[in-house]
Amino acid sequence: MSGQSILGYVRPDGRVGIRNHLLVMSTVICSGFAARRIADQVQGAVAIENPFGCGQLEPDLEITRRTLVNTAKNPNVGGVLV
Numbered sequence: 001m002s003g004q005s006i007l008g009y010v011r012p013d014g015r016v017g018i019r020n021h022l023l024v025m026s027t028v029i030c031s032g033f034a035a036r037r038i039a040d041q042v043q044g045a046v047a048i049e050n051p052f053g054c055g056q057l058e059p060d061l062e063i064t065r066r067t068l069v070n071t072a073k074n075p076n077v078g079g080v081l082v
Helices: 029-040 060-072
Strands: 021-025 045-048 077-081
Touching: 021 029, 021 060, 029 045, 060 077
Parallel strands: 021 045, 021 077
Antiparallel strands: none
C-alpha cells in the first residue's frame, strides 16, 4: 500500500487521528452540566458526561476510571479538559 496517505494528526506517541476533538470531560454526574456549558462555548469541543462517580464503589469505579482514561487517550482527541 505504498503511496497512500490520509490527512490526519500525528500524536506524540506516533498514533494518527483523523479528527482533533477537544473533550470536556465530566468525572462525576454533578459536573455534567458544567461540561456541557463549556463545550457549547468552544467550537469543535465535545462534552463527555459521566452519569456515575460520586459514591461509586470498586470494582465499578475502576471500570469508570478506565473508560474515561481510554476515551481521553483516543488518537482522535487532541486535548482534554477535566
